[in-house]
Amino acid sequence: MGSVTTNFQSESPLHPAARAFLDDAFDRGWADPSKPHQSSRQTAILLNESKEIFSRHLGIRTDQVEFLADPAIGFHLGLSGLFSEFGQFFHSAVDRSEVFAAAETLGGIKLPVGLNGLATYPEGTERDLLAWQAANGETGIISFQPSTFKGRIFVDATASGPHLRMPDRWHSGLWNSQSWQGPRGLGIFALSDRSAWKNPLPHIDHNISSSNFSIPLAIASALALEGYVSDYKAEKKRIEALNVRIRDFLASEIRDVDIAGHVSGGLPHLLSFSILYIDAQILINKLDERGFAVDSGSACNSANMEPSHVLAAMGILTHGNVRLTLHPTVKDEEIEEFLHVLKEEVAELRS
């Protein structure tokens, strides 16, 4: 029962580069950037520098960067703001629940996915709207490009962050600071063209969001993004190899494991697999006792006792599910130890 826990959860501590600057960010970024004082100018400069970092790594222009205190509201802004009552709204069966919530209100058409987790997009018309998830946050599976779709496109980049480019054509986009080890409670929202968009929230001016986001956290998030991108670049090959190693091990060493997707079509740091006849909750507690914190999409592990809609839509086994996020700091030895412990615990639970 070591006190050191290997963290395979999607959440992670704040990136060290952001943490080192937090005090400074609150010291220098507290003022209202729109006021005429020196302190305000200093805040405005820091905020602009942050916008440049977001612009560079997320593939959007600096004047498109909008901050949201709650990333979830970005789904409503991005989808309802582009929706036309004369068009249809398409989304995939593996989208986030916030997209389903929007579809519930707007009336949406759910596109099915196969075992590969991929939806095929219709051509649609110019009035139609597509919620396009760049990559899935549970399985890491990278979606087909929406290049043949003629309508408006909302890009959900909340899981893919800086890992994937924006599609050639897009209208609104959303990112979550947590996906690059930034602080929780910050979303980045962007519109490619204001003319196609109508603010769905009550508003009295031209501002996109009235949300009172924390400027110091936005600055910290930019630093986290810069640090994360550089860490990831250095470790990408190794993380990819670890993903392959885990998949090979599961296929050869543990019977009846259902692995979602393939390394080639996915983000290498995400991995989801389900082990037949295993109760995920018991397994996760056992792994936790032995120093490994993992996520799960199994029903017994969710608040509403429903299995992950992503796994169910793909036809992947929903019980015995384990979800791993391989953070850039994960060590090769930790993976080997994890696989060894996993095999032991599964054997014991199955006996």
Next chain:
Amino acid sequence: MELNCLGMRCPLPIIKLAQQLKKTEEVTLLSDDPATLPDLTAWARMTGNTFTTLGEHRYLVKRL
């Protein structure tokens, strides 16, 4: 053979089903767990066994 798994949570219905199928070739499974239908689908693909949905919470499962 009828196997009543009503009120049981995943993965129990699938575990009980697999145990029962070692003894009989055909099982009518009763299960109201929301994970049962997706899991039967995945289980059938993984093991080669087949099933048909007879009604709400009612499935006919056949051994390969």
